[in-house]
Amino acid sequence: MEPFSVFSLGDILLVSIEEEIDDFSVQVLLDKVSETVSRQELYGVIVDLQSLEVVDSFLADHLQQLARTLKLQDATMVIAGLAVPVVMTLLDFGIKLPDLTFALDVEQALLRLQEQGAYGEGNNGPLQ
Amino acid sequence: MEDLSEIKLDEGFLSEIINAITSGIFVTDLENNILMINPAGARMVGKSPGDCFDRKCYDIFDTPMCKSEQCTCKLSTSNNTVNHGETMLRVDGRDIPIEFTSRPLRNHKGDIIGCVENFIDISERLEKDRIIMEQKEGLLKKREEDIRHLQDEILELSTPVIEVWDGIVALPLVGTLDSHRAHTAMQRLLESIEYTRSSFVIIDITGVPTVDSEVASHVLQTAGAVRLMGCETILTGVGPHIARVISEGDVDLDNIIVRARMTDGLHYAIGKLAERKESMNRVASLIEIGSSQAEYKK
Numbered sequence: 319m320e321p322f323s324v325f326s327l328g329d330i331l332l333v334s335i336e337e338e339i340d341d342f343s344v345q346v347l348l349d350k351v352s353e354t355v356s357r358q359e360l361y362g363v364i365v366d367l368q369s370l371e372v373v374d375s376f377l378a379d380h381l382q383q384l385a386r387t388l389k390l391q392d393a394t395m396v397i398a399g400l401a402v403p404v405v406m407t408l409l410d411f412g413i414k415l416p417d418l419t420f421a422l423d424v425e426q427a428l429l430r431l432q433e434q435g436a437y438g439e440g441n442n443g444p445l446q
Numbered sequence: 447m448e449d450l451s452e453i454k455l456d457e458g459f460l461s462e463i464i465n466a467i468t469s470g471i472f473v474t475d476l477e478n479n480i481l482m483i484n485p486a487g488a489r490m491v492g493k494s495p496g497d498c499f500d501r502k503c504y505d506i507f508d509t510p511m512c513k514s515e516q517c518t519c520k521l522s523t524s525n526n527t528v529n530h531g532e533t534m535l536r537v538d539g540r541d542i543p544i545e546f547t548s549r550p551l552r553n554h555k556g557d558i559i560g561c562v563e564n565f566i567d568i569s570e571r572l573e574k575d576r577i578i579m580e581q582k583e584g585l586l587k588k589r590e591e592d593i594r595h596l597q598d599e600i601l602e603l604s605t606p607v608i609e610v611w612d613g614i615v616a617l618p619l620v621g622t623l624d625s626h627r628a629h630t631a632m633q634r635l636l637e638s639i640e641y642t643r644s645s646f647v648i649i650d651i652t653g654v655p656t657v658d659s660e661v662a663s664h665v666l667q668t669a670g671a672v673r674l675m676g677c678e679t680i681l682t683g684v685g686p687h688i689a690r691v692i693s694e695g696d697v698d699l700d701n702i703i704v705r706a707r708m709t710d711g712l713h714y715a716i717g718k719l720a721e722r723k724e725s726m727n728r729v730a731s732l733i734e735i736g737s738s739q740a741e742y743k744k
Contacts, residue, residue, distance in 0.1 A: 398676065402636040405674045409632075409667060421676035422643055430676070432725055 322347050324354070331355060332360050332424065346403050347389060350385060355393050362431040363388055366424055368399030375413055382417045394411040395419065398427040471549060471567040474519055476560060478502045489644070490544075490567060491537050499684065503563075508536040509544075518548040519561040526550055526558065576663050597626075599616060605631040607638040612645045614715045621652035628664035632671055639675050645722075646715035647672050651709045652683030659695040662688070669702045678703065678718075680711040 321339040324347075325332040333351060338421065351363060364379065385395045398406075398421045408415070421427035449635050461482075464471055470487025472480050472595070488495045490504055503519070504512035509557040510534055511517060530547040538679065544566040550558045562619045617635050635647065649665065651657075669679040680703045684692070692699075706712040 331534070352569055362652055396676075400676070401675050402633070402675075405636055405671050406633065408674060414670065415674065420674050422645070423676075426643075426645065429722060429726060432599050432724060432729055 320346070321349075322333075324350065324437055326354075326358070326360075329360055330364060330428070331358075331360050332364050332366065334366040334368075335370060337371060339370075339377070341376055345375055348392060349382060352387050355391055356421040360391050361397045363393060363396060364398055364421075364424055364431070366398050367404070368401070368423070370415055371401075373381070373404055373413075374401070375411065378408070378413045378415055382415060385417045385419075394431055396421050396427040396430050398422070398424050425431050469564055471562065471564040472498070472503065474503050474561050474563070475524060476558075478504060478517075479520065481560065482505065487565070490535070490565075492544070505606065507637070510535045512662045518546060519563065522548045523558050523561050535565075543572050553616055560664070598630075601627055601630045605634055607634055609638070609642050609644070610712065611716060611719075613642075613644050613719055614648065614712065615642055615644045616648040616650060616712075618650045618653060618708075621655075623654060623657060623661045623664065625660060625664055628661060632664075632668045635668065636671055637673065639677050644677060645719065646678050646680060646716065648680045648682055648708060648711040650683045650686075650711070651681070651688065654688065657688050657691055659691055660693045662695055663697060664695050666692075666693070666699070673701045678715075680705055680715060682706065682708045682711040 321336040321343050323334045325334070331354060333347065335347070336407075339347075352411065354360065355363060363384075366382075381395075381397065388395045396419045397415075400420065419430060421430045462481075464484050467484060468486050470484065470490050471730060472487050473675035480501055480503050482519045483495045483498045485495055488498050493506065498506050503512065504517075518529045518531070521527070528547065528549045530545070530662070532539040532543065532545050536542075537545045544565045544596070545568045546563060548561050548563040551560040551562050553559050604621065604718055605617070608616045608618070615635070616637055617631060623631075638644075639647065649668065651665070665681070672679045681703060703711075703714065704715055
């Protein structure tokens with residue numbers, strides 16, 4: 319079983335990463351998300367990291383890379399649910415994650431996607 | 447039965463007194479030969495006074511300063527001074543700490559003819575000193591711990607995180623910021639963001655008189671952490687001095703929205719929250735339209 323799950327919420331992809339994802343699975347996940355976004359013409363991806371206890375530099379780098387990839391595919395990625403200890407560790411390690419957008423939880427992430435113009439003027443398309 | 451006052455202070459009686467003394471005493475001539483030693487002195491090196499007579503003092507008493515320029519007999523006889531100090535006496539492969547005093551011995555004409563040395567075993571005293579030191583250190587440590595504990599309590603009190611609006615928390619910083627305090631403030635802020643599910647944080651530094659570049663970077667680091675929580679930071683109350691410190695440092699102000707006063711910051715955050723609510727309502731209505739259209743198509 320893969321240490322992550324991917325749900326489709328209409329035009330948004332919700333990716334939930336389980337605790338202790340290994341480096342290989344991270345790569346598998348990245349490929350899968352990128353392909354799905356391209357195939358289904360999704361405009362937003364929410365990555366839920368609520369169950370993670372630590373985000374290492376490998377995962378951080380790959381998430382950044384995924385965000386850049388998705389940007390080129392005209393999709394926005396939002397990271398949701400980082401816990402306080404995770405944030406403190408990231409800071410201690412000096413990991414900055416400049417290319418990522420963050421939200422408190424999945425609900426806020428959905429809001430964030432709307433705010434970023436996914437439903438904006440001239441782009442009411444996905445729902446109509 | 448003789449009374450003490452009736453005893454003549456002759457040689458025999460004086461040596462009797464010397465033999466009764468519990469610290470070690472010996473007399474040497476100028477060639478380091480032991481002329482006299484009391485039983486306590488000989489016992490310290492595991493010998494009897496008879497073993498020591500006419501032997502060189504450095505053969506009997508082995509200390510680091512023997513046979514060197516530091517020889518206490520040589521020092522006191524050549525300089526005509528009283529010499530005292532502490533050293534280690536080596537007996538059967540074991541070191542005994544001793545304290546010694548040596549003074550020159552004169553004949554009737556006043557010429558220096560030898561040296562009197564007395565010494566005591568101070569290992570017990572050192573042991574006691576050590577215990578006292580240990581206790582002192584323990585006390586100091588405990589006091590430091592108490593102080594640290596109190597500091598923590600003060601920290602707790604001095605970095606309140608206030609929920610000022612639904613979805614907005616404020617962190618008014620007052621007084622001097624050190625890195626420890628900044629760290630605590632950051633942690634508490636993050637925890638309260640998680641707890642209150644807030645989208646905006648207002649950090650007000652009106653009450654901070656001055657910052658150095660390190661503290662400035664702490665504030666900005668906090669803003670970075672807040673961003674990772676999916677929250678926006680509004681920095682307010684930056685005085686001219688602090689503004690200069692921050693701008694002189696090589697810092698990234700991208701994550702931060704700055705407003706002059708806390709009021710302005712609150713206005714901004716409330717406005718943004720209202721915008722978001724509106725966009726959410728619009729989406730909700732769009733979904734409604736979408737679903738009614740779908741029904742219509744059926």
